[in-house]
Each structure stands twice: as C-alpha cells, then as structure tokens.
Amino acid sequence: xxxxxxxxxxxxxxxxxxxxxxxxxxxxxxxxxxxxxxxxxxxxxxxxxxxxxxxxxxxxxxxxxxxxxxxxxxxxxxxxxxxxxxxxxxxxxxxxxxxxxxxxxxxxxxxxxxxxxxxxxxxxxxxxxxxxxxxxxxxxxxxxxxx
Amino acid sequence: xxxxxxxxxxxxxxxxxxxxxxxxxxxxxxxxxxxxxxxxxxxxxxxxxxxxxxxxxxxxxxxxxxxxxxxxxxxxxxxxxxxxxxxxxxxxxxxxxxxxxxxxxxxxxxxxxxxxxxxxxxxxxxxxxxxxxxxxxxxxxxxxxxxxxxxxxxxxxxxxxxxxxxxxxxxxxxxxxxxxxxxxxxxxxxxxxxxxxxxxxxxxxxxxxxxxxxxxxxxxxxxxxxxxxxxxxxxxxxxxxxxxxxxxxxxxxxxxxxxxxxxxxxxxxxxxxxxxxxxxxxxxxxxxxxxxxxxxxxxxxxxxxxxxxxxxxxxxxxxxxxxxxxxxxxxxxx
Numbered sequence: 040x041x042x043x044x045x046x047x048x049x050x051x052x053x054x055x056x057x058x059x060x061x062x063x064x065x066x067x068x069x070x071x072x073x074x075x076x077x078x079x080x081x082x083x084x085x086x087x088x089x090x091x092x093x094x095x096x097x098x099x100x101x102x103x104x105x106x107x108x109x110x111x112x113x114x115x116x117x118x119x120x121x122x123x124x125x126x127x128x129x130x131x132x133x134x135x136x137x138x139x140x141x142x143x144x145x146x147x148x149x150x151x152x153x154x155x156x157x158x159x160x161x162x163x164x165x166x167x168x169x170x171x172x173x174x175x176x177x178x179x180x181x182x183x184x185x186x
Numbered sequence: 187x188x189x190x191x192x193x194x195x196x197x198x199x200x201x202x203x204x205x206x207x208x209x210x211x212x213x214x215x216x217x218x219x220x221x222x223x224x225x226x227x228x229x230x231x232x233x234x235x236x237x238x239x240x241x242x243x244x245x246x247x248x249x250x251x252x253x254x255x256x257x258x259x260x261x262x263x264x265x266x267x268x269x270x271x272x273x274x275x276x277x278x279x280x281x282x283x284x285x286x287x288x289x290x291x292x293x294x295x296x297x298x299x300x301x302x303x304x305x306x307x308x309x310x311x312x313x314x315x316x317x318x319x320x321x322x323x324x325x326x327x328x329x330x331x332x333x334x335x336x337x338x339x340x341x342x343x344x345x346x347x348x349x350x351x352x353x354x355x356x357x358x359x360x361x362x363x364x365x366x367x368x369x370x371x372x373x374x375x376x377x378x379x380x381x382x383x384x385x386x387x388x389x390x391x392x393x394x395x396x397x398x399x400x401x402x403x404x405x406x407x408x409x410x411x412x413x414x415x416x417x418x419x420x421x422x423x424x425x426x427x428x429x430x431x432x433x434x435x436x437x438x439x440x441x442x443x444x445x446x447x448x449x450x451x452x453x454x455x456x457x458x459x460x461x462x463x464x465x466x467x468x469x470x471x472x473x474x475x476x477x478x479x480x481x482x483x484x485x486x487x488x489x490x491x492x493x494x495x496x497x498x499x500x501x502x503x504x505x506x507x508x509x510x511x512x513x514x515x516x517x518x519x520x
Contacts, residue, residue, distance in 0.1 A: 087352055088403040092343060092396065110344045110396070113196075113322030114268055114511050115233055137230040146234055146270050183403075 068097025085181030141171025191489030194275030195267025261492020265513030299447030302487035320448030321347035339391025374418030
C-alpha cells in the first residue's frame, strides 16, 4: 500500500497527516488551499515520488487554476493565472531540485512573485533554497511510509 | 540566403550557418558546445552555471561559425527554456542584428525540433503530425503548415526525458538518464517486470509519466537488483505509450507525414519499434526521424525554422525581441 505522511509545521508545531492515495493527497491539498491567503509561501520537501507535485496539482485545482500543472523541473519556475479567486490571482510553482542556493532562484525572477500580495508561491525541494524562504513560510515535509 | 542560427535554451550553446538556395538546404556550420559533463554531478542542469557557460562559449562559437561571412538573417530561440539561458542567445542575436542591420527571426524551440526534419527531407508534406520528446517536453503537435500549429496532446506531469532522469536516479544510475538506462537494457528482458503504461488507453492524446517513476520507486529491493531487467521493462513501458498515442493521433487526423524531435528520439529501440509500427499500420504516411545530430538541442534546427519564418516575412525588430520561458507552440503564428 502506497502510504505517505505529510508533516506540516505551523507556529513551531509539527502536525502529521497521512495520505493513502493520490486522491487523499488531493483532498488534503484542497483543505490547505481553503486556508491560504495571497502572499503565502508553501515550502515543500521530500524525496522523489513522495507526492509533492501531486499535492501542488490538488492545490491548483482547488484554487481554480484551469491550466494543467506540469513538472517545473525543466524550466524551474512556472506561473499560472488563478482566474476566479477572491484574493489570489497568481500561483507560482517552483522546483528547486537542481538549484544550490536562493541566488539561483533570484536570477530567474522569484522576487516578482514570492510574497507578492495576490500570489501563492509553492516551492518543491525548498530546503535547497532555504536561505531565501521567508520566515513565515508554511513548511510541509512529504515522506512515503512503507506499510 | 544564409541564415545564422543561435540556440541557448537549456544546456547546449549552439550556433549554425545554413545556406538555402532554390529550396535546397546546405548546412555550412553546425557547432554545439555541450555542458552535460559540467552538470552531470548535479543530476541535471543548474541554471546559473548554464548561463555562465553560455556567456563564456557563445562568442567563440559565433566567431568560428561566421569567419568572414555576414549572414542575411539571424534566427534565435525565443523560448521555451530556462530564462537565464535563453537571454544569452537573445542578447547575442539582438546585438548582431542591430550592428549589421539584418533581419532577426524569433523561433520557438519546439517548432524548430519538428521543422529540423525538413533538413533531412525537404519534400515532406503538410499537414504533419509531430512528436517532441525531451527532458522538458512531451508534446504531440498537429502541424497544418509552417506557422500554424495545434497542440493536441502533452504530458500532464513529467516529461519523458525527465522520467528517464528520475528513474535513473532512483536506480542509482548517472545523468542523463536516457542513455544510462538504454545502455543497461541490452542484457535485460523488457517483459521481466510489469510496469504501468499510464494513460495509454485514455480517450485523448495526453501523456502521464509521473506514475511510472513512482512504480520504479516502489519496486522491491530484489527487483531493483536486476538493473538490466528494470531498465528494459521501464524503457518498453515508455515506448509502448509513445507509439500507441502517436499511431492513434496519426490515424485520427488527416495528415501526410509524421515527424519526430527531441533528445529522447535518439533512443534506438524507440526509433526502430516506432518505424516498424508505422510501416506496418500506416504505410501510406511518410515518416522522418531527425538526423542524429539534430535530436538533442542544436542551432541547425533554429536556422531551418528561421527560413520558414523568413518565407512568410515573419521578422522582429531587435528592440522588441525578448525571451519567453513558457512560450507554447500554439501561440506561434506567422
């Protein structure tokens, strides 16, 4: 069985959530999306295949992004319109898999999006660029758990 | 007419010089400086390193390609790609266009991968179906004519080449993953392990490869021990999906040829099985694979695409040229 644990750190407390399928990961992403506000930064970490991109797909669907979320590994950053949300207009999806520091992300123009009032920024492999992740970012750790 | 081609969308710095006379293409220069060795320790292209290497390399390549020749036009990749890499080629092209006062053409990288096939066979007819498979792309394109494209299918998650890279990483193999896995398939049995063929029978032309990567992750340690069998089974799963979708699209649309592009098309097994299936099931269609040099990123394809743009008068003032990292082929019109 394909079981994953997503641990969220909020106000210094770790909150583990377990998902047994991609569908459940989607549901968790929907719940998270409901509580997001423009300017929020989600910092995701976890190994290959742990469900990070699946989570972002669920998040985008919940926010009402119509474009298909595809892996940003190749171009590092993809930006999507959020057409019908009250306060959020933009979703910025970053993959820091091949980056070694926040400088790399700044070169690509992350400054235009991260923390911007109407933008949600989601960064996969965030530990690699933790030097530029804001202090109030929501950290989420993905693990696959053998059953 | 002589066209200077410039390509810097990812990790290859490439410059070409293409002469076109009476519809006959003569590739006079085709220089590629690859950064694969530089990025291999990182398991993929590092954007900042790539940009620095492009800057260090491009002037030398331009000097070597041009000699005393002054081209009649410049074609440069405007996207999609890594923005920091794209900008190096775009700046070089703008500078030369302004200095020499010659026309500039902005070429889409995906379009160029497909139009590169016309360098091999200028008699290929439109409409054509194009499959681009690389580290960043998995796209099925209906090409009505040069400058009129319809994206009919694409990956919903990872690109094929990316899936090879990630599977290789999970198996402890090197980068880039495609050649590393292909090398190990030779001794392997493609039927040894039953891996998923995601979306193979879906009612559209989209692809999904993320689940195949996850299936490799969840193989038992015993299964993973036999790298040859895993590699062969993995490669066959990818080939089955690509062939199935391409043939389905080719039968559904009214086309005259099928063309291919992108680094994954260098995979010999994929080529030979694709060729066999097209010849047995769709023998009325012409098909064309790019030359081996033209699978991976190169500037010959940029110059060739530039020629088609020039034919329709599609040039751009250097002041208006910019890089667009997410430029989709559907938005190319001329």
